[in-house]
Amino acid sequence: MELKDFIKSTLSQITLWVKEAQDELKGSGVIINPSGLKTDSKGFKHLQTNGFRYVQDIEINVGIVATDNDGKKAGIGVFTGLFTGGVQANESSSNQTINSIKFTIPVSLPAVDTPEGLGHSTRVSGLPI
DSSP, X not given: OOHHHHHHHHHHXXXXXXXXXXXXXXXXXXXXXXXXXXXXXXXXXXXXSSSOEEEEEEEEEEXXXXXXXXXXXXXXXXXXXXXXXXXXXXXXXXXXXEEEEEEEEEEEXXXXXXXXXXXXXXXXXXXXX
C-alpha cells in the first residue's frame, strides 16, 4: 500500500468512526469533536454556550502491521499494544512493516450539576467557578 493510500484510508476510517460515535452517543451528553472550542490562557479547552464544559483530548495510538510472505500473501493488521499475537514458524520468508498513527479527538464528557455545598465560592488554581 502506498503512503498516500494509507493516509487516505486512515483519515476516512477515523472520520467514519467519529461520525458513528457521534450518532451512537447522541442524547447522552457526550460531545465528540465539538465546534466552538475556546482555549483559555492556561491552555484548558472548553465550550461555553449555556454554561461551561471542559473538553478533553482523547489520545489514540494505533499500530498497523503489514505482512508480505514471499510475495504470495499479504495482510494488514491493527494493534493497540494491549494484545500480543502468537508466532508461527513456516518455511517461507516474511517481511513486516510496522507503522503507527497517533491522533487526538476532543471530547466533552457528560456533565452534572454540582451538589449543593460541594461547589467552590472562590477561584481554584485560576479555574473559573
